[in-house]
Amino acid sequence: MSEEPQLLFLADPKRFMEFVINDDSKVRFDGLIANVDDVVLCEIIRFGYYQSQEMTEPLARLYRELVLKIPEDRRVQIYEHIIGLVKNSSFVSINALLPFIAEDSSRGIVARAVIDYVSLGPLTNNDPMSRVKDIINMIESNMLGNEGAAFGALLHIGDKRVCQLLISLRDSLDDDAVNEAIKCSTGFIHAATVDFYLDWLEGMGGDDRDGAFGTVASGLALLKKKSRIDQVCTGHRPFPGRDVKPEQWKAMMKPISLAEYLKRVAPRMYALERSEPPPRIMPHVLAEWGLKPLTDPANTASLSDRAKISASSAGNEPIPGGRIVDVDHEWWDCEGQIFLTWGILNPNGPTLYVLGSRMVDNNHRTFMRWLHMLGGCTTYAADTTDTITYQRILEDAISIHEHLVQKEGTGLFHVIPSFLIVNHNDDTVAHIAKRLLSNSAAGSADWGRHMAYVRQFGANFFGRAGAEIRECYETEMAKAKSTGQEPPDFIKLIELRYGHLPDFRDAKIPSAKRSALTPELLEEWWRSITPRDYNIQALLALKTMWKGASSQMPDENKASMVTWDSALGFLDNYRLALPNR
Secondary structure: OOOOOHHHHHHHHHHHHHOOOOHHHHHHHHHHHHHHHHHHHHHHHHHHOOHHHHHHHHHHHHHHHHHHOHHHEEEEEEEEHHHHHHOOOOOOOOOHHHHHHHHHOHHHHHHHHHHHHHHOOOOOOEEOOOOHHHHHHHHHHOOOOHHHHHHHHHHHHOOOHHHHHHHHHHHHOOOOHHHHHOOOOOOEEHHHHHHHHHHHHHHOOOOHHHHHHHHHHHHHHHHOOOOOOOOOOOOOOOOOOOOHHHHHHHHOOOOEEHHHHHHHHHHHHHHHHHHHOOOEEEHHHHHHHHOOOOOOOOHHHHOOOOOOOOOOOOOOOOOOOOOEEEEEOOOOOOOOEEEEEEEEEEOOEEEEEEEEEHHHHHHHHHHHEEEEEEEEEEOOOOOEOOOOOOHHHHHHHHHHHHHHHHHHHHOOOOOOOOEEHHHHHHHHHHHHHHHHHHOOOHHHOOOOHHHHHHHHHHOHHEEEEEEEHHHHHHHHHHHHHHHOOOOOHHHHHHHHOOOHHHHHHOOOOOOOOOOOHHHHHHHHHHHOOHHHHHHHHHHHHHHHHHHHHHHHOHHHHOOOOOOOOHHHHHHHHHHOOOOOO
């Protein structure tokens, strides 16, 4: 389980639902404000439960003023809770996804919410495109915080009927929206999506909309670059897809080999190459698709000309200097080193964090990077240095922390980490880590409860998760029995999902007394989490949770997710070393 401050949503579902159905907003806010995430969950669930138009504007305002200040990884976890209810309960409608679609700025959150909305929503008047049309109407009405991500999600679903509805919208997108849209590729190639890109490029001609041509061409290249299988889907997508079996899904997708598909589209790609005025971007696109360009190299654009081919340059964009910068694209290359690595071992959404330094133009630049299976973000310190010193590490880490506090209301350690590894067991870096942890949001958490679980379970992270879930389950079952009522839906779902697991079935819950962080508790925790065996078990648990959570994602999202091997390769490339003892 995550080491986040305890959610009432999880700890006491029945009491939480009492707030959800309470019409007094002050009572809801005052009762849940101990954890902002509970406030957010309550208001979104209310919207999905009551489906009242009157709630739309207050909820939109709450999302803009409060939710967008929450770090993206926590917004992802909030979304996981909501989509779990939408999929597995009868009382929360897909309307609960609308705030994420309309108000969020994150490409990953918006795109996933759009795909889930159109895939799970019941049809109107038996029209398979009814939910798709809902999203298109929102784009047309300028209702969305990231319309490019919504457009891109629909485009990369890869259904010809959906793509037909998008034609009238594509030329109304501004440059930023187009750039967002092309980065929504899922890792699967759909013939309808390729045809849409080709039609779009053929309509531009490569001249009067030069920059846009390059951007759209880069989307066509990125579609192939992110593909993990050499197949192309040529059929339709089921709407809704909630009850479609895997074998039915595959039959409807009608996959064919990439080689067979290229025979169909290669003439169109070569025609675009011929019609594009020099310097040409299309030769790069052809090469990405495994086709030999016919353009003289002298007439081929360098990737610094026009719009860069995102497929070739992803992760290598210049990082502005002189200020702290947040970058949300993935990157795995370049040289550097790790100072600290920590993680949140939540079986539903494990997250990895790294404080390190990356080589930029032969200098070092400190960064904090978080990685989740659905993506991540890197925050770079303002300036580079030719020499890394302990003082520089501390100053850069503090500046990044203060930036994150100002931007998101948290900092480097927004919750108590499940594990924390000091690279090479460096004592000075360990001192820096303790200082950062104490001065972050994690320093204000309930360390009494945390240490009770650490003492009992040590490195048995799945045992701890089972006990925490069992604690919630037993409390609610006792309440239901004492009142003669049916257990809440949350509890029924817990029993269904975890009842067969020994860590849940046989769990022993530790007793705990609430306590603030004290020097003694910090040192006890530090002694518990620094041994090599603890670190090894933590990384193994992270791997298992990462792969397990990834396997639960919709098939169309799996190929675009961050794989565990990529995350592990990054740690290895940046020279993470476990303590010797």
